[in-house]
Amino acid sequence: MGRTLAEKVWDDHVVRRAEGEPDLLFIDLHLLHEVTSPQAFDGLRQNGRPVRRLDLTIATEDHNTPTLDIDKPIADPVSRAQLETLRKNCAEFGVRLHPLGDVEQGVVHVVGPQLGLTQPGTTVVCGDSHTSTHGAFGALAFGIGTSQVEHVLATQTLPLARPKTMAITVDGELPDGVTAKDLILAIIAKIGTGGGQGYILEYRGSAIEKLSMEARMTICNMSIEAGARAGMIAPDETTFEYIKGRAHAPEGEDWDAAVAYWKTLRTDEDAEFDAEVVIDAASLSPFVTWGTNPGQGAPLSASVPDPASYEDASERLAAEKALEYMGLEAGQALRSIKVDTVFVGSCTNGRIEDLRAAAAIVEGRKVADGVRMLVVPGSARVGLQAVSEGLDVVFKEAGAEWRHAGCSMCLGMNPDQLAPGERSASTSNRNFEGRQGKGGRTHLVSPQVAAATAVLGHLASPADLSDAETRTPAGV
């Protein structure tokens, strides 16, 4: 019988297989950041162990880094201590590090692909659940805990039980104005936050094949929000084109050998998935969340659901608690929800295409009174690219704040946070209680919806903007 993409990549990395034991898998690329690594380095030190493969390890600073005044000492002493710990550990063990201020610094999941380190058929791990992002290249990529970070540092392997596989087939054309973010939010709403548990997801079908690499990263990034540790997309010409010429892309004969291998990384026609989900792309529309987990979402055109409409008691209770926390009423139109803050950024939607999409909408318009819009590029390089295209000016002229790269308000470990009761439309990946700041309320949206929401002050799609009303005429 044929094998799925995930099974092929898995099999190619088995170092040791024995009856009754998890497979020991080789790890091709280990990404580190300041939050989940200090205790792992401590473990190495206590046991006198070195980092086994410095040439497969790279670190950057992202979760704690400020997005303003990055040339000044970090104000929060605890954040500063954590970054200093990473710097000390990397220096002591010899790990390549891109610290704050370095041109290659940024959100770890934006940095890996940008450097060309994320490649098809590789295994990629990081102490961060959004490592699933790298699956967009046909890599087997997943988040790990700190004990596993230490394990990979010491052995470059991980003992793992092989997950099952689930096909998510999306055929047809995404309607105009519907993005990868809308698609993945709709998928999560359909299968639930636990729907992917125990599976590696493979996104396939004509609608997926048409997506750009960046859009594919948005999709794979949120696999974890459906409970799946990893999501993958088979590599194709779009993938090869993206990698070619990047700093760590193979060259010459190595390039040819790599592409020949990468082309074998497709699910065989006679392979069987353990589960299958089918989505009709044409049925989708802009999608937003109303609740406190990423599965609590609905089309923007819909209303806040009535908890009483849920048959399952635990879902009903979860919806009741969510509405209470979010300060929403059942039946209220989603479009009527006013926001205080709009956040464009994160490993989900902080790449250049996302910034271009948001800029195109706010260009010549103004952010609504009383709304603060934060634009945070996913990496220093994305920021530079945006500046070279004049996007920073577009954002600033619209009244948005243009910031330096980092995780920022996705999780509020740095000063970029919501105040209690504040409401955001956010292009990030989690709407958990307090995620963006204590008492903060988050609606997950696409960059396009975020931008339109910033202009109108309530959840909205670009289609809601009327040029005559909101766009400043040229030359004025």
Next chain:
Amino acid sequence: MEAFTTHTGRAVPLRRSNVDTDQIIPAHWLKKVTRDGFEDGLFEAWRKDENFILNRPERQGATVLVAGPDFGTGSSREHAVWALQNYGFKAVISSRFADIFRGNSLKNGLLTVVLEQKIVDALQQLTEQDPQAEITVDLQAREVRAEGITASFELDENSRWRLLNGLDDISITLQNEADIAAYEAKRPSYKPRTLKV
């Protein structure tokens, strides 16, 4: 890692589904660079409510958390496991755990036990009605026992063996050094490297 064989203790029934790791330990706690001292961060936001179950006097000293489905979703932070352990929990029972959280818990000796929802409901009901009721989690017998309830649970033999013996994964893996070296020797040259060697 501390070995886990069997544990008996009072319980905290937590009737919430989708308890994500941001609730278990909020992000600002993740700035710490140690594995201990996370107990005050456990469920920090909910503990501000004096009626939250963890705050009630009769729940002090409880060591078994009986949680709703999809416990531990979200972030990979192992700090969530450390926070539960630092607080004093030895075992968590739920009908479904998020994969990364489950893996992290078993690597730290916090036993996560999967039971059918109706048994979880029964355990919650029992311990809600009688805060003094004890639950025994017996890894040797793969069994959870409480008054009027006996339920067996599954755990793969390898994880069970590691937990029962408190074994360190890294030393086990390093016994297979020859296999790792052999694999490394045959890796293709086109694979990416972060450093020029």
